[in-house]
Amino acid sequence: MNEVWFSSWRHVFKLDPDREISDEQLDAICTSGTDAIIVGGSSGVTFENTVDLMARIRRYAVDCALEVSTLEGAVPGFDGYFVPLVLNTSRAEWITGRQTEGLIEYGSFVPWEETAAQGYIILNEEATAAKVTGAQTELTEAELTAHVRMADRLMRLPVVYLEYSGRFGDMQLVKRARMTATQARVFYGGGIDNADKARQAAEAAHTVVVGNIIYSDLEAALSTVSAVKNV
Template sequence: MDFQTWRHVFKLDPNKQLDESALAALVRSGTDAFLIGGTDGVDAENTFALYARLQGCGIPVALEMSHPEHAIRGFDHYFIPTVLNAGTVDWVVGHQMRAFERYGHLFDSNNVTGQGYIVLNPEAKVAAVTGARATLTLEEVVAYAETGHHLFRLPSLYLEYSGTLGSPDVVKEVKLALPDAHVFYGGGIDGIDTARMMAEYADTIVVGNIIYDNLEGALATVQVVR
């Protein structure tokens, strides 16, 4: 699965309600892929339930496998996050090791990608869960990104603002510093204008929360990359 061709991704939370008509509209939207993942209340049962609804939809469905218990076979691709600015080693390599220990033999390594997350919203739940040092200077963000790409050889980086709109200058500087890295951006995209702002520099924009608040606004974001 060549995720490097993706320009637009809808991120769906297994712990949030989405009716069949809304899901069908997302499938028809022209998005490049669906990413399944969340922070609160996500477990194997609701993850599988959402996967089953999307199975056979004709669009790649990827799993953000942030916890070993979320490992479910059948997804088109698996992203294993490592939070580069986490406050505990568990979120850098601990949970990831457990996932491979328990389930590594079940998956095709060609469909598994390490993804270096940099959490940049100190108020976000993911920042609290991972103990992330999320208040960073621009230079520190770039340095974390360079560490992930050059030292850990991570092919994918994710600038995670989770619920708030980040700085396009941060995305721009990370991409300028690492033109060969595939940069995902997620957080605060609530319509065409914010989608265009971030798509100018990010390789892939991730649209999530607005799906549940303003479906039409979410669908409109696809136009920006088409």
Template sequence: MEGKLITHSILQCKHMFKLDPDKTISDAALKQLCLSGTDGIIVGGSSGVTFDNTASLLTRIRQYASLPCALEISNRDAVVPTFDYFFIPMVLNTTQIEWLIGQQLEAIKDYGQYIDWNTVIPEGYIILNEQSTAAQLTGALTDLSEHEILAYVTLIDQMMKLPICYIEYSGTYGDMTLLQRIAAQISHSKLFYGGGINSSEKANQARQFADTIVVGNVIYEDLQAALATVQ
């Protein structure tokens, strides 16, 4: 995975926690996450995300650490301008064009003149868990062959040259053999992996191939297991 372009410091993160504004987390738990040694925080969710709960969560994070924070935008009405970075997901395997370019185009029409493009990082998303809220919301085609998945990866990496290729299993631990093959094929994009990382062992497995692992659901299920993934 040599020779990748790094244009934003957040793309150098090896481990990131993903926090959902629509889920409850105590101040004590949030402090432990922020001081755990993780490289950065992503804030985002597939439903129930509002301006108020997003702004509130960012304010709480800032109390405990100066970690780089990215807002992964799923609702353009919930954009809080004080994040360090803004991840813009483009779901490649969606059946609904609004989740590929539609939502993004509307955001540019409404807010384009105010956007600091130096903070905007597009993500090429491939969602592979059909049971996830993200897959159902975007109408993602998840029953894909390895050949089809690798074709999407090539589209992200070589044709679109997006900074991030995000393999999203969302709550389910993915196929590490497939992740290895994806990693071997990528030469431009940074490879992000998220889904089912709920132990240090799984974190280590995924980190063999992904540039960045994203740990989310386990935060709300088993905080100590989430903290263990940092090591």
């Protein structure tokens, strides 16, 4: 993936292959004016449900990227690919281990020009991703800043993703992360269930990711697009 391709994204919807969405709901999401759709989830992701969701999204002109979290869910045909590296865990398998396993299996097939690493910082201890990866979620501002500098300056990752997953986060911390980053784009996701929260997140981060609310209140999810774009 080339950096320019996602550097203009302000609003993104994230769809989970393991959750049901009707054709009517998907049509509303894909024609909403969002900048892109990211496909990905923390559990239950398979080749079959990922390729099915991709095929349905592909009927629309919206950019579509895959967040590769499992080898089973690695599907060709997306516009781009994100590979998450969890920065705030002591378990090496979630920083380089699983990624290296994937490259042993599929390294010669990776479309490198369409692939980018995401430096994930998971900040909600109740999130499935935090429990699976053993993320150390209680970070001070100094610790968060250090993680962002590690990702942005030392690792030169193109994306730093602050993930609160189901809970609306501390926007002051998100702003600090964005101010600290010099070349990485700061993505924010978590707890955005109305236009006002979407606006706050857009003021704090470069890119706002809206996910869970899609499945419980579609109208509220759709309202986040204009809220973000008007900031």
